[in-house]
Amino acid sequence: MNDLPSEPGTDAGPFGRPLFNDPSARALARVGVVDVGSNSVRLVVFDGAARSPAYFYNEKIMCALGAGLSETGILSPEGRRRALAALRRFKALADSMGVSPLTVVATAAVREAQDGEEFRQEVLAETGLKIWVIDGEEEARLSAQGVLLGWPGAYGLVCDIGGSSLELAEIRDGRVGRRQTSPLGPLKLREVRGGKAGRKVHIKATLEAMQEKMGPQRDRLFLVGGSWRAIARIDMERRNYPLHVLHEYRMDAKAIRDTVSFIEEADLGALRQACSLSEARMALVPLAAEVLKRLVSTFRPKDIAISSYGIREGMLYEQMPQKLRDRDPLIESAHFAEAKDARLPGFGMVLNDFVLPLFRSSPEELKRLIRASCLLHDVSWRAHPDYRAEVTFDYATRANLGGLKHWERIFLGLALLHRYRNKREGSPYERLFALLPEDRQQKAEILGKAMRLGSMFWMQAEARGAELRWFPKKRELELRLTPDAAPLFGEVVEARLKSLSTALSAASTRVVYLKA
Structure with a gap:
């Protein structure tokens, strides 16, 4: 049975109206x-x-x-x-x-x-x-589209587990390919005869049949569904992983094996409380774990990622015109937040242009994070000044921002923390910093201090009153000021320039006053 239209746009569909009449709308x-x-x-x-x-x-x-x-x-x-x-x-x-x-x-x-x-x-x-x-194949397709909403350009195998079924779908080049459905949901597995041994035979045979139809799927495995998220939360508990954000959480085959063994040996009541899981969910976890262990050994993915996006998000993605799908979800979220919450919407891109000379040779993945940081640099201004650093860090690491790996969340949060504070020592989030390599921590600090400096030249959103120049071979930092910006240079700006210079390990720093 499938009540949804076979092709998008054939009728009003389940929403009863088009959701994205204007593909340029934010x-x-x-x-x-x-x-x-x-x-x-x-x-x-x-x-x-x-x-x-x-x-x-x-x-x-x-x-x-x-x-x-x-x-x-x-x-x-x-x-x-x-x-x-x-x-x-x-x-x-x-x-x-x-x-x-x-x-x-x-x-x-x-x-x-x-x-x-x-x-x-x-x-x-x-x-x-x-x-x-x-129907099952449509469920698989919509779940896969939910993954594409969170991971533009993602490729691999999507596995969505529900109470009564398990679906597989391949994604590549922004499209959903082959799909399969099966009765491997935990509620169905409860009713398989023969106990654990009977389930093992049933799960193995079902997944091998699915693999034969799906073909080799050795890329990333995306896990969708509450039972998978519960297992990921238990994996975090086992590893003492500090960032409790399930979306984009990564595991590998060894982690799955270790966590399945951890679940088998654990006091499920104590584990449920430690991981803040409901009794109803925890009752299904051991059954889902049996499926996951066999799923990973059958398809042997290169890595495994948890997706918080599934059918519901896939239905939204279904309605998006391609122009909207092609946009970066992180940058779109940041633009939206700036327009809604910043004191001077539009200044974020001015700030981006100001700090970018420090990162000219950086890869695009880092420049993307720089752009997002600049757009978000002022969205928490309503917080008390003593707590803005922590509020912005918490926002970046835990907010519903799509298209972010865990290390990218930490980078974004650390850059925003340094936007409001020179030092990160003593922060309640210090445990999370270890998820970011030392060299990236340093880059986040430089970015934060550059934003902290650039925010002092708060003029009209379109104004270009100040400019940074960085000469990495000579390690020279230069701040250039137009006549309009010159009066804004005072003691606080000078102190922030010195702080940025120290973070860069600059050999010399100078201020250049431009003529009209």
Whole structure:
């Protein structure tokens, strides 16, 4: 069963309206999506940057609609009651937020249950919400598109695990290729006969059959779904990993093996509390871990990344014109934040031009982070001055910013911390600095101190009153000032220039006053 249009744009689709009428627009009008899964029912309300939507509201209720489905052929009566109550609540919330119409999509449990259609009609009668049911391959495609929303140009294999099913999809060159679906969700595995030994045989045979159809998939493995995220959180606990941001968290085959063994030997109650997991989620983790261990040994990916983006984000990506898809989600988020929260929107790119001479030979991946840092340099100005450094660091490392590796989050956060503070010693986030190599820590400090200096020449957004020049062979730093900017050079500016010079290990520093 698949209720979604086979081609984008063939009708109004599940959103009931086009979301991106203007491909040049930066802001997304608020939109709500409900995912009725086999294990949970979740409402997400998106807002913010069009290319990198943020979570205005996010609530999940573990309903276990698919519990016992293999044996009974119907939805769990208790799960059905809880799911209906959740949908009533979500409809009321959406109405109060002005999010209309609310889009509801259902996956394996509703599409497979004998009473799935009856449940849809009950929901429609009581809430007015139409549930769109998608088949397994469409679920795989939308999950893969969710990954593309977070990783432009990503390539590899996407694996989405739900309560009752597991989907695979390959992505390459911005497109979704072959897709497969299977009954390897933890709720289904509970019902496999023969205990752990029986499950092992079943999982192995199913994944090998999927591999035969998918072909070699030795690139990156992207993991989508709550059970995978729970395992990643346990991996963080095992490793004492300091940055608890699941999106873009990386593991390898050895880490998976070690964490599966860690789960098998652990007191699950204590582990659940340490990792802040719900009882319902933790109950499924050992089953999902069995699948993940076999998945990795079957496909042997080069590395493994956790994606917080899935079906819901894939539905937004589906509606994006190519011009919008081609934009950088990080830079779009930063532009959006600057326009919304900075005191002088537009000055970020002036600041970028000011600091860039210090990084002329840097690779594009670093220049991208520099651009984002400059756009975000003033968005936390409302925080108390004594805490701005920590507030900006926390924002960069934990905010919903797409297209960021973990080390890039730390770089961005450290640069913004130095925008407000000369020294990073004594910060409550010192443990996180170790995730960034020493040479990049130094570059982040230089960038932060350059932004700290450049922010003193706060003129009109279009003005070019001050210019930095850096001569790396001679290690000479030069600050050039136009007549309009000259009056802005005072004691505080001089101190910040000296601090930047020290960070650069400059042999000499001079100020040049330009004539009109």
